[in-house]
Amino acid sequence: MKFQDWKPLGYKTLYRELFRKHLARQNDLLKRGRPTGWFFSFHPSELIYVFDVVSAFPEQYPAYCAARGSSMDLIDTSMSVGYGHFICDYFKTTLGSIIEPEKATQPTMPKPDFIVDTRALCVAHHEMAEVFSKIYRVPRYVVNYPYWTRDLLGKVDELTKIPERIDEFYLEYCVEKLKGLVGFLEEVTGEKMDEAKFKEVFRVSEETSKLLVEIPRLMMAKPTPGSQRELGDLVFVAFFVLGSSYAYEFAEKAYNIIKDRVKRGEGVVPEEKCRLLTFGIMPWHSLSLYEYCERLGATFPVNLYVNTSVYLVNPEKPFESMVRRSLHFANSTYEMMEDILENVKKADIDGAVLFENTGCRITSMIIRPLADLLYSRLGIPSLIIEAPQCDPRVTPLGKAKMQVEAFLESLR
Amino acid sequence: MLDDFYQFFRSKSKIGEYKEAGRKIIGTLCNNVPEEIIHSLGAVPVRLLGISQTTENARSKLPSWICYYARRILEDGLKGEFSQLDGIVGMTTDDTKMHLYSAYTFYVKHGFSYLIQTPYVRDELSLDFFAGELERFAVKLSQYLSVEFDEEKLRSSVRVYNRFRRLCEELCDLRSDDAPKLSGVDWMKIMLGSTCMLKDDFNKMLEEKLEHIKDSEGIKDYVLRVHVSGTDYYDLEILSLIESMGAVIVSDDLCTATGYFAGFVDEGKNPLRSLAERSLGCSSCILSSHPDSLSIEDRIAFIKERIKKSRAKAVIILRDRGCEICGHQYPLIIEALHSLPVLVLDMDIPVSVEQYATRIEAFIEAHAR
Ligand code: SF4
Numbered sequence: 001m002k003f004q005d006w007k008p009l010g011y012k013t014l015y016r017e018l019f020r021k022h023l024a025r026q027n028d029l030l031k032r033g034r035p036t037g038w039f040f041s042f043h044p045s046e047l048i049y050v051f052d053v054v055s056a057f058p059e060q061y062p063a064y065c066a067a068r069g070s071s072m073d074l075i076d077t078s079m080s081v082g083y084g085h086f087i088c089d090y091f092k093t094t095l096g097s098i099i100e101p102e103k104a105t106q107p108t109m110p111k112p113d114f115i116v117d118t119r120a121l122c123v124a125h126h127e128m129a130e131v132f133s134k135i136y137r138v139p140r141y142v143v144n145y146p147y148w149t150r151d152l153l154g155k156v157d158e159l160t161k162i163p164e165r166i167d168e169f170y171l172e173y174c175v176e177k178l179k180g181l182v183g184f185l186e187e188v189t190g191e192k193m194d195e196a197k198f199k200e201v202f203r204v205s206e207e208t209s210k211l212l213v214e215i216p217r218l219m220m221a222k223p224t225p226g227s228q229r230e231l232g233d234l235v236f237v238a239f240f241v242l243g244s245s246y247a248y249e250f251a252e253k254a255y256n257i258i259k260d261r262v263k264r265g266e267g268v269v270p271e272e273k274c275r276l277l278t279f280g281i282m283p284w285h286s287l288s289l290y291e292y293c294e295r296l297g298a299t300f301p302v303n304l305y306v307n308t309s310v311y312l313v314n315p316e317k318p319f320e321s322m323v324r325r326s327l328h329f330a331n332s333t334y335e336m337m338e339d340i341l342e343n344v345k346k347a348d349i350d351g352a353v354l355f356e357n358t359g360c361r362i363t364s365m366i367i368r369p370l371a372d373l374l375y376s377r378l379g380i381p382s383l384i385i386e387a388p389q390c391d392p393r394v395t396p397l398g399k400a401k402m403q404v405e406a407f408l409e410s411l412r
Numbered sequence: 413m414l415d416d417f418y419q420f421f422r423s424k425s426k427i428g429e430y431k432e433a434g435r436k437i438i439g440t441l442c443n444n445v446p447e448e449i450i451h452s453l454g455a456v457p458v459r460l461l462g463i464s465q466t467t468e469n470a471r472s473k474l475p476s477w478i479c480y481y482a483r484r485i486l487e488d489g490l491k492g493e494f495s496q497l498d499g500i501v502g503m504t505t506d507d508t509k510m511h512l513y514s515a516y517t518f519y520v521k522h523g524f525s526y527l528i529q530t531p532y533v534r535d536e537l538s539l540d541f542f543a544g545e546l547e548r549f550a551v552k553l554s555q556y557l558s559v560e561f562d563e564e565k566l567r568s569s570v571r572v573y574n575r576f577r578r579l580c581e582e583l584c585d586l587r588s589d590d591a592p593k594l595s596g597v598d599w600m601k602i603m604l605g606s607t608c609m610l611k612d613d614f615n616k617m618l619e620e621k622l623e624h625i626k627d628s629e630g631i632k633d634y635v636l637r638v639h640v641s642g643t644d645y646y647d648l649e650i651l652s653l654i655e656s657m658g659a660v661i662v663s664d665d666l667c668t669a670t671g672y673f674a675g676f677v678d679e680g681k682n683p684l685r686s687l688a689e690r691s692l693g694c695s696s697c698i699l700s701s702h703p704d705s706l707s708i709e710d711r712i713a714f715i716k717e718r719i720k721k722s723r724a725k726a727v728i729i730l731r732d733r734g735c736e737i738c739g740h741q742y743p744l745i746i747e748a749l750h751s752l753p754v755l756v757l758d759m760d761i762p763v764s765v766e767q768y769a770t771r772i773e774a775f776i777e778a779h780a781r
């Protein structure tokens with residue numbers, strides 16, 4: 001197959017700028033002696049900015065280690081002290097960095113003073129929060145959102161996470177638990193929540209969320225305007241720093257770039273041969289696989305994993321908004337997968353490349369039913385690649401490339 | 413004598429009888445589903461446990477590395493082994509159980525299904541929420557069964573189940589004797605039988621046998637008292653192997669045995685609230701805790717209490733290699749059991765006994781009295 005010129009959107013510089021600002025904030029807060037919390041994806045990130053606490057993420061840091069090659073050693077360290085092989089790579093990598101920090105990519109995460117144990121995706125968050133709070137002997141606050149069903153929500157818009165309805169009984173419980181989280185943060189910081197700041201952060205969050213939701217929507221344009229190699233980090237913005245001014249600055253620039261490109265009708269490669277969907281946590285060690293496919297003419301207008309991370313904030317209902325963050329298809333019964341088909345149809349997809357992240361049940365157990373649904377409803381075939389997101393040893397990049405090439409041949 | 417119980421488990425003959433008598437059969441995917449609610453509505457709760465030794469059908473639907481408990485359930489479901497079921501109830505206890513409910517209801521259809529949402533924490537707000545959630549489940553099931561939900565009937569079912577737990581506790585205590593009256597294999601057979609019988613019938617049957625068990629001589633010729641730890645483990649082969657090598661299994665914390673019955677329901681309070689408290693409060697719910705403590709600490713305390721009572725001198729962990737709870741918790745549990753020797757066995761199906769024999773034998777020999 002012939003390789004084509006590859007023209008990414010150029011988000012790399014924007015991410016660099018975002019990380020620089022994020023780290024500067026962290027350092028400043030650490031110097032001022034502000035407490036550090038550990039948080040998990042789909043947590044209410046706005047509260048980090050309302051309370052001016054330092055935030056660290058036992059999912060983002062391992063992804064960073066994977067991209068820089070230290071995660072394998074850290075995974076081995078965790079397993080050598082008895083943790084299971086078939087559990088989350090993020091957990092094993094983070095734990096390895098606690099046990100043997102000298103093997104970890106620097107800077108390691110600051111030690112937590114508290115842990116916010118929200119389960120809006122996987123119970124593994126709760127399982128690892130327990131282990132981390134036991135190791136560090138720090139307080140932890142639990143919020144468990146429902147694992148949603150059609151009965152409780154009706155139909156849900158895949159990108160905005162706006163449902164037909166939310167069953168009041170579950171909504172009220174979650175809202176009360178989130179109010180309890182505010183109380184918990186007041187306790188750990190020793191400060192009452194500043195209402196004006198709360199409003200301001202949610203205003204920024206709304207503005208940012210409007211832009212972020214548009215980016216995956218614009219990715220569905222023909223030809224596919226950008227690369228999944230650069231879209232992947234969007235989850236960092238949506239999961240972890242939503243509510244910050246630097247997330248807004250990022251989103252504004254990123255949105256304008258992709259919008260202009262769509263307007264110009266320009267694609268990531270000159271000749272798009274097939275359009276693919278992808279799902280699964282991205283193998284952070286092998287993101288170049290996306291570039292490889294794209295250079296071969298196979299672009300990715302839909303990344304269901306990135307799509308789970310965005311949602312539309314409503315500052316009039318901040319607590320309900322925090323709950324709506326959990327309304328994604330990975331945290332729902334399989335009947336809810338129907339709701340993603342609409343975008344799949346719009347994006348005119350030819351095939352799917354799905355990553356089974358060994359050790360991650362919440363994403364991997366969906367893969368085969370998703371493949372079955374795509375095929376039975378839309379005739380879309382799938383390639384399933386076993387790829388733990390921080391450990392390249394299971395499927396080295398070379399092997400993955402061969403699998404993808406064979407799949408692309410079969411799509412012709 | 414005790415094989416009757418095990419036969420009910422293997423043949424599901426009791427379930428067939430209930431079905432013929434017009435009762436609806438409701439399968440549960442987790443210990444923490446309060447069976448009392450199903451029982452009070454006149455249906456028969458059955459704790460689902462698959463018996464397939466290979467899972468080739470489930471493999472095309474689920475990753476091959478997840479726990480074999482889940483793979484077997486789906487395998488048996490796909491093969492039609494659970495065709496007697498009218499409905500299924502899951503619970504959001506862990507990632508596997510959440511998605512297993514989804515996978516099961518996606519690929520195998522029964523008339524009724526419900527997923528109970530669990531809060532993982534025992535603060536007042538969450539206990540109230542959970543009692544409300546149980547009420548919603550009760551109402552949904554009563555609508556399906558066309559039976560009115562009745563609090564008095566629920567109280568009566570709670571009494572049947574508390575009786576069941578008292579009997580199991582009494583039976584379990586007999587394992588603590590110097591000469592344990594019951595082997596670990598027989599204990600598991602009885603427990604498995606209890607999962608697929610109406611507890612009223614089970615209680616009667618066990619009451620009849622209990623005196624006989626009490627009067628037995630007990631097991632004297634053992635060299636090591638062992639506690640067995642794990643989650644949804646229920647294969648007899650490894651338990652038999654351990655006991656054939658001179659050990660006797662005197663206690664356990666398995667979700668399929670002691671974890672299945674442990675913890676009483678307070679009969680003095682509103683029954684739904686009491687059921688919520690038991691479900692979130694006993695260590696068979698291995699992921700919920702008081703807000704100021706951790707569930708892993710509750711579980712460690714539970715294991716230690718069982719070991720103290722049974723005077724076990726060693727621990728054998730039967731770790732389903734795909735079990736997420738085992739994967740996260742065992743290093744901390746082992747650390748907390750520092751005074752006892754521990755053997756960890758990674759399990760999968762089909763169970764190959766030879767693979768474990770040498771290690772078990774060496775462990776027993778090294779720690780024999
Ligand atoms: S979703 Fe999967 S990869 Fe992410 S934290 Fe949970 S178990 Fe780990």
Ligand code: SF4
Nearest residue numbers: 479508643644735736
């Ligand atoms: S507790 Fe372990 S064995 Fe049981 S369903 Fe969960 S993962 Fe599987």
